[in-house]
Structures are given as structure tokens and as C-alpha cells.
Amino acid sequence: MISNYKQYDPDTLKHLQEIEISVLQDFINVCEKYHLSYSMFYGSLIGTVRHQGFIPWDDDIDVAMPREDYDKFLEVYEAEIGENYQVLTPLINNNYACSVTHLQRKGTKFVPSTATKLKCDMMIDLDIFPLDYLPSDEKKQRRLFRRMWILYKLLYLCGSPFPYIPLTGIKGKAAKGICFIVHYILKFLCITPRFLYKKALKICTKYNHDEHSDLLATFEASSFEKCYLRIDEFFPLKKVKFETIQANIINRYDDVLTRHYGEYMSMPPVEKRVNHAPEVLDFGDL
Numbered sequence: 001m002i003s004n005y006k007q008y009d010p011d012t013l014k015h016l017q018e019i020e021i022s023v024l025q026d027f028i029n030v031c032e033k034y035h036l037s038y039s040m041f042y043g044s045l046i047g048t049v050r051h052q053g054f055i056p057w058d059d060d061i062d063v064a065m066p067r068e069d070y071d072k073f074l075e076v077y078e079a080e081i082g083e084n085y086q087v088l089t090p091l092i093n094n095n096y097a098c099s100v101t102h103l104q105r106k107g108t109k110f111v112p113s114t115a116t117k118l119k120c121d122m123m124i125d126l127d128i129f130p131l132d133y134l135p136s137d138e139k140k141q142r143r144l145f146r147r148m149w150i151l152y153k154l155l156y157l158c159g160s161p162f163p164y165i166p167l168t169g170i171k172g173k174a175a176k177g178i179c180f181i182v183h184y185i186l187k188f189l190c191i192t193p194r195f196l197y198k199k200a201l202k203i204c205t206k207y208n209h210d211e212h213s214d215l216l217a218t219f220e221a222s223s224f225e226k227c228y229l230r231i232d233e234f235f236p237l238k239k240v241k242f243e244t245i246q247a248n249i250i251n252r253y254d255d256v257l258t259r260h261y262g263e264y265m266s267m268p269p270v271e272k273r274v275n276h277a278p279e280v281l282d283f284g285d286l
């Protein structure tokens with residue numbers, strides 16, 4: 001099983017986090033210029049609330065944006081910061097088998113242990129998660145989430161037969177074997193990351209203009225209960241301290257974080273800590 005945690009040398013982690021803060025600041029500058037809504041999200045939201053910055057061992061930054069703002073950012077970022085950054089999605093690079101949008105800092109390298117098989121340049125980045133509306137009907141909500149969960153798992157297996165599997169014993173071996181088989185079935189059928197990503201994109205954006213609820217979702221979590229938030233939980237956004245800069249967080253962050261993580265203000269034990277365990281890390285000239 002591939003480990004999903006790396007103990008960094010303190011100076012290395014500090015340098016990495018400083019670069020990521022600069023990436024976040026450049027992202028924020030574009031968002032503020034074009035009045036785009038975003039919030040710190042997932043572990044970065046926990047870090048902002050609990051530590052006023054990074055979770056001490058964390059090695060990335062996550063933000064979420066409503067789909068309309070996300071699309072606008074993709075339209076304008078190159079003209080604003082394209083000299084130093086590039087965006088990575090399967091639509092841009094068919095070898096990138098992941099659903100998460102990366103805003104990558106050119107001249108650097110950051111290759112997680114779970115992504116060593118991907119034939120694309122991976123750099124120190126900001127992870128961007130677009131938020132889409134869920135349908136009003138609860139049965140449709142759960143069906144939509146199941147379809148997205150399956151598509152995202154298949155998308156990842158396009159790129160690697162060895163995903164991170166948090167299981168041990170017989171269950172772990174069985175899951176690992178199934179993933180290995182599915183990977184080569186996808187290869188045999190010539191199913192690409194771009195094909196699955198486009199299919200997922202069509203499905204997850206279906207209710208942004210049709211009848212929808214007041215619920216938004218990123219579809220990245222492992223269960224329906226952990227993937228959604230209400231409009232009034234997201235807005236109005238609040239500006240707070242994140243390390244040396246100011247960044248947005250969602251309005252009712254305590255409700256969302258408690259629903260997603262339980263007692264999020266308590267530090268987890270070492271064995272439950274997670275980061276991105278890079279196999280390759282290069283700061284370039286930064």
C-alpha cells in the first residue's frame with residue numbers, strides 16, 4: 001500500500017508552505033480584481049480556523065469556488081498571472097487522471113507518491129474545487145453523488161493501478177486487486193481521463209441551471225453527508241488571517257466542519273495524519 005503521509009524536514013516544509021502562501025496570494029489578487037467568490041476549504045479551512053494558517057504538517061492549500069466564479073477564473077488567470085502559473089485539469093492534459101484542478105507554479109515540481117505514474121508535469125500548486133448545485137429531490141441528490149463518486153474513482157484508475165487504499169488484511173488485498181484489474185480494463189477499452197472528466201463535468205453541472213436546491217457540493221468527499229454545504233453556510237464570506245496574509249472562509253464554518261469532520265478542533269494522533277507524501281519535490285529558483 002502506498003503511504004499517504006510524509007514527515008518533512010522542518011526547513012523543507014517551511015519553504016514549501018511559504019511558496020504555497022505566495023500562490024494563494026496571487027490567486028486571491030485575481031479573485032479580488034474580478035470579484036470572484038472563494039473560500040479556504042477541506043484541511044485548509046480547518047487549518048485557518050484552528051491554527052490561523054496551515055495544519056502544522058500540511059503541504060497543500062485547498063480552496064472552493066462556486067462554478068460560475070471558477071469558470072471566470074479559468075478565463076482570466078492566464079492574462080493576469082499566466083507568466084508564472086498554469087492550470088492542470090484532464091481537459092488541458094489528457095494524462096492527468098485526477099478530478100482536482102491545480103493552479104501550478106511554473107519552475108517547480110511536486111509529485112505525490114500516489115501520482116508517480118502520471119505522465120504530466122506536476123508542480124507546487126493550489127487545489128481548486130468548484131461547487132455545483134444539487135437537485136431538490138433527495139433521491140436525485142444521492143444518485144448524482146453515487147454517479148460522481150464512481151466516475152471520479154474510474155478517472156483516478158485511468159492513471160494508476162495503485163491508488164491509496166486505507167484498508168489492511170484481506171479487504172485491502174481484494175481492493176488492491178480490483179483496482180489493478182479495473183485500471184487495465186480501462187486501458188484496454190481506450191477510456192481516457194479526458195473522456196471521464198468531460199462526462200463527470202456534464203453530470204455535476206446539470207442542476208446549476210435546472211431546478212436545484214440550496215445545497216452545493218464538490219463531490220470529492222467519501223459520503224454524501226460530507227460533500228455538501230448550504231448557500232447560507234457558504235455566504236457571506238469572512239476575511240480572516242491565514243499565516244502572513246488574509247483569506248476568505250465560509251460563513252458558518254463550524255457547522256460545516258463539524259458535519260464533515262466531527263471534533264475538528266482536536267489534533268489527530270500521528271497515525272491519522274495525512275499529507276501528500278511527495279516522491280519528487282523541487283523548488284526551482286524560488
